[in-house]
Amino acid sequence: MARSVVVTGGAGFIGSQICKRLASAGIVPVAYDTLEKGHDWAVRWGPLERGDIGDGVRLAEVLTRHKPEAIIHLAGYIEVGESMRDPERYWHNNTTKTQTLIETAEAHGVERFVFSSTCAIYGTPRTPLLAETHGFKPASVYGETKLAVEQMLRAPQRRIRSLALRYFNAAGADPDGEVGEAHDPESHLMPLAIDAMLGMGQPLSVFGDDYDTPDGTGVRDFVHVADLADAHARALDYLADGGTATALNVGSGQGYSVRQLIDATARIAGRPVPHSVGPRRPGDVAKLVCDTALIQRELGWSPTLGLEAQIEHALRWRRQMPRPS
Ligand SMILES: NC(=O)c1ccc[n+]([C@@H]2O[C@H](COP(=O)([O-])OP(=O)(O)OC[C@H]3O[C@@H](n4cnc5c(N)ncnc54)[C@H](O)[C@@H]3O)[C@@H](O)[C@H]2O)c1
Numbered sequence: 001m002a003r004s005v006v007v008t009g010g011a012g013f014i015g016s017q018i019c020k021r022l023a024s025a026g027i028v029p030v031a032y033d034t035l036e037k038g039h040d041w042a043v044r045w046g047p048l049e050r051g052d053i054g055d056g057v058r059l060a061e062v063l064t065r066h067k068p069e070a071i072i073h074l075a076g077y078i079e080v081g082e083s084m085r086d087p088e089r090y091w092h093n094n095t096t097k098t099q100t101l102i103e104t105a106e107a108h109g110v111e112r113f114v115f116s117s118t119c120a121i122y123g124t125p126r127t128p129l130l131a132e133t134h135g136f137k138p139a140s141v142y143g144e145t146k147l148a149v150e151q152m153l154r155a156p157q158r159r160i161r162s163l164a165l166r167y168f169n170a171a172g173a174d175p176d177g178e179v180g181e182a183h184d185p186e187s188h189l190m191p192l193a194i195d196a197m198l199g200m201g202q203p204l205s206v207f208g209d210d211y212d213t214p215d216g217t218g219v220r221d222f223v224h225v226a227d228l229a230d231a232h233a234r235a236l237d238y239l240a241d242g243g244t245a246t247a248l249n250v251g252s253g254q255g256y257s258v259r260q261l262i263d264a265t266a267r268i269a270g271r272p273v274p275h276s277v278g279p280r281r282p283g284d285v286a287k288l289v290c291d292t293a294l295i296q297r298e299l300g301w302s303p304t305l306g307l308e309a310q311i312e313h314a315l316r317w318r319r320q321m322p323r324p325s
Pocket residue numbers: 008009010011012013014015032033034035036037038039051052053054073074075076077078093097116117118119166167168169170171183
């Protein structure tokens with residue numbers, strides 16, 4: 001039987017890129033997704049199994065049919081701002097339903113589990129770069145829901161072996177232009193800046209310019225979605241080879257401010273990004289930049305595509321991506 005891996009959230013931005021990466025390694029990626037936020041057109045490299053991670057019966061059916069060697073779990077809600085306005089939805093979808101997924105996976109003998117965690121679990125950094133050993137004090141409900149899942153996975157009774165990948169800000173699009181970010185509504189900085197520049201969206205609102213950063217706007221660490229996908233392929237091998245780390249950061253190690261991103265987008269596209277400064281967004285922190293030493297050591301992973309390639313790929317994608325009419 002062919003090797004297979006279930007990718008929850010496999011019809012989403014990052015999940016679809018992971019499916020492509022797994023297929024290139026000869027693994028059948030089974031996308032398990034409600035399609036509430038994802039798209040059937042993004043499932044191109046393996047079967048789509050429509051279902052909710054909170055539905056144990058449907059999950060059991062899919063695990064019995066495909067007998068995956070591992071699960072990569074991305075399904076969830078992803079917006080920091082929304083999690084502050086509607087915390088219960090986030091706790092339910094991201095944490096409660098993940099418990100069903102983990103228990104069903106264990107009951108079906110799945111041995112390995114890679115979880116999409118986030119640098120949002122650290123809270124306000126006490127050091128310039130965030131290492132895995134930094135303490136946890138999430139500034140948002142979104143971050144809290146992810147931290148709770150990490151703790152669930154590390155509980156002593158767990159049989160499944162897991163690795164949490166704490167992504168910084170996923171950016172860019174498939175370098176071949178086959179899939180990319182298509183959230184509706186979009187909330188992320190890079191696609192919103194590009195849409196504003198293309199005249200396909202509202203002028204960008206900069207969420208605060210009074211942070212304690214060099215230009216006053218928030219600083220983030222952008223990691224190309226194809227590099228991120230590659231980290232997951234390595235994580236599967238790492239777990240299969242007996243790797244013992246339980247959580248690794250995935251970022252570039254470089255911080256860029258909102259203003260720097262606006263300027264870089266305008267420079268690359270040759271057109272200005274219409275924008276204005278608005279209030280801070282609840283749940284945001286000033287600066288999140290990754291210490292990449294541990295993932296380099298454990299997975300031999302380092303980023304290959306920087307900010308310029310991220311903007312170029314995202315720009316090409318947003319010019320031609322399917323949009324609701
Ligand atoms: N985008 C980032 O910068 C970033 C950073 C850190 C962590 N993450 C995490 O990575 C994961 C994927 O993010 P993304 O940007 O690809 O988001 P996305 O919204 O594009 O993909 C998430 C997918 O999960 C599906 N989904 C949601 N709830 C589900 C459920 N209960 N059952 C089945 N499917 C469900 C959605 O339909 C969607 O296709 C998320 O867990 C997110 O928290 C993302």
